[in-house]
Amino acid sequence: MDHKILALLLLTPAGFSAAQQSGAPQQSSNLLNPNISVVGNIGMSWGDDATIGENLFSFKEAEVAFQSVVDPYARADVFVAVSEEGVELEEGYITWLSLPGGISAKAGKFRSNLGKFNRTHPPETFFVDRPLAGEAFLGEEGLAGVGASLSWLVPTSALYLNVDLELTDSFGESPSFAYEEDGELLSGGGRRDLGYLVRASTFYDLSEASNIAGGFSFARGVHDREGELATNLYNADVTFRWKNPRRAVYRSLTWQTELLVAQVEASPGAAVTSWGMFSYVDYQFQRRWHAGARFDRTEFPADNSTNEQGGLAYITYTPSEFSLLSFQNRVVRRADGATDWAQFIKLTFNIGPHGAHPF
C-alpha cells in the first residue's frame, strides 16, 4: 500500500492524491499513466548573421516529456524533441533513486553532467541560443551520450558535496569528440572507445537569500576515426543566486559563469589546448519581467589561433509560470573579423502537470 502510493507521489502528485480520494474525477486506469507535458519553443530571428537561418519564423521544437515512477525503486524520464527536422530522443533514462551508501544510478541516454548549463534543455534556458563556447566545443545540441552513471551524495553533514561518474558511448557528434568527413561530423572511435566523465559539485548558503554553487567536471574521449587521439575536456562552473524568500515571486538574480578548456591531441602525445567561456546575469525586476545579458568568448577544438567573441542581451515577459516571451539581441565578432548582428524573439509555452521549478 505505502509503496504503491509513495511510488506514485514521486512524480505524479495528481495521481497520488486522487488515489486516496475516491470522488476525484479520474479513471483508475489513468492513475498509472506517466505525466505527460509538452514544451513548445517557437522562434523568430532576423539580422545579418548567416548562422540564424533564412526563415523569419521557426518552430524550434516541441519537447514532449513522459515522466513517471517505474516501481518502488526507480523512476523514468523520457524527453522527445519533435522539430521540423524530425523526431529525436533528447533524453531517456531510468534512475534508481536510492542505492545503499547515498548513491543513485542512471542508465539510458542523457545530457552529460559537464558544467551546469549543458544539462538544461534549450527551451528552459534564458536564451534563444547556446553560448558560443558551448556550440564550439560541445555542439548545437550540447554534450550527451548513451550509457550509465553513478551519483554519490558525499555523507558530510555541513557541506553539500556530490560526485558523479558517467560512462557512455563516445560523445556523439560533439565537435571536441568528432572528426569531419564530407562536411559531416562523425563520432570518434569505435565500439570500444567510450566517453568518461567525472563531476564534483558543491553548494553553500551564503545567507537566507543568497547562495553559491560550483562544480568541476572532466570528460575524456577520442576524436578520430581510429580512436587513437584523445580529447580531455575540463569545465569549471560557478553560480551565484539571490532571492529574498519573503518576496520570492517578485525579485531574483542569477549569475553564472563557466569555463571550458579542451586538450585535443593532434598526434599521439601532442595536444592543442584551447578554451572558451561564458558569463551571464539574469535579473528578475518585477513579478513578470526578467532582463539579462551574456558575454561569450571562445576558441575552437584543436584551434587556439582564432576566437569568437559575443554578447547577448534580452528582456523577457512571463504572463504566468507556463509561458514566456523574450526579445533578444546578439552581436558576434567572428574569427574572420566580421561582426554579425541578430535579433530574436523566443516564445515558449508549457502544458501538462505542474513540473518542478528550475533551480
Next chain:
Amino acid sequence: MNRTIYGIVIAFLAAHSSAAAKVNVITTTEDLASITMSIAGDRADVASIAKGYQDPHFVDAKPSYLLKLRKADLLIAVGLELEAGWLPALVQQCRNSKLLGSGYLDASQGCEILDRPTGQVTRAEGDVHPLGNPHYWLDPGNGKVIATNIARKLSEIQPVDSAFFQSRLAAFVGEIDRRSMGWQKEMEPFSGAQVVTYHNSWPNFLRSFKLQVVGYVEPKPGIPPSPAHTLELIQKIRATGVKVILVEPYFDLQTPNAVARETGARVVVMPPSVGGNEQIKDYLGLFDHLLGLLKKSFAETGYRPPQKG
C-alpha cells in the same frame, strides 16, 4: 561464516536502533513542524524546510535541504500539490529510501478539503490546485486530523513511544477543542462578516469562523492583479461595504493599498502560517494571532453586525 555476518549485522542494527531514540522529522511547513512538536515532545527532532513567512508554493529546491532530508526518518508534507514545484525534486535527489516508502506522510489524509474541482480542470482558471485548496491547516478541526495522522505515523516509526504519542495527541486535541470554544465565542459578534483576500488561501479559515469572502485581489489564483479586475474589485467592495482586505505577508501591498485608498477599507497583513511573524510561535498561537488581528480590524473599521430579525 554467514551466521557470523548475520550476527554482526543484527547486533549493529540493534545498537543503531536503540541509539536512535529520537525520530528525525522534516516537515515542509512550520505549521506541520509545530503540530509534530506538540505530539512528539522530546522524542523527535523536528525542522521545517519552508519558513512561515515564505510562500509555500514557491520554495527553491536548494541542495542544502538535501542534507536535512538525507538523514530524516519521516517527511511530512501538506500535499494537494502545494509543494509540487519543489518537493518532488528534493525527494528524488536526497538518496533517502525511507522517504520513498513508509517515511512519508501526506498530512491532508482525512482532512476536510474545500474547493475541490468537480469537472475538467484547466489553467484558464489560473494556477488551480486540481486536488482542492491546500490551505486546509487553517481550520482547527483539520488541525486535529493532522495531529492524528502524525501521531499514527510516529507510532509506526517508533512503536516503543506509541503510548507517549497517543497521550500527547489526546492532550493536543483536547486543547484545540477547549481553545476552539473560546475562539468561536470571540468571533460570534462578527459572524457573517465579509472580507476580501489577496490569494484564495483562507477558505477553511473563513468557514471555521463564519466569515465570508466576497472577492480576491488576484483575478485568478497565481495571476497577479490586473487593472480591469482591480476596478471590478473596487466596485464590489463599495457595493458590499467590505472593510477588511487580508493580504498574505509575501505579496506586494501596492494594489491592496490602492484598493483600500479608493474604498476606505483597511489592509491587514495576515500570515497564514506559524512563523509568519515573530509573534506566531505555534499552531494554537496562529489562531490567537489571526483572530486578534481580525477582531481589532473589524472593531477599528466600525464593523456593525447585521440586524437580526
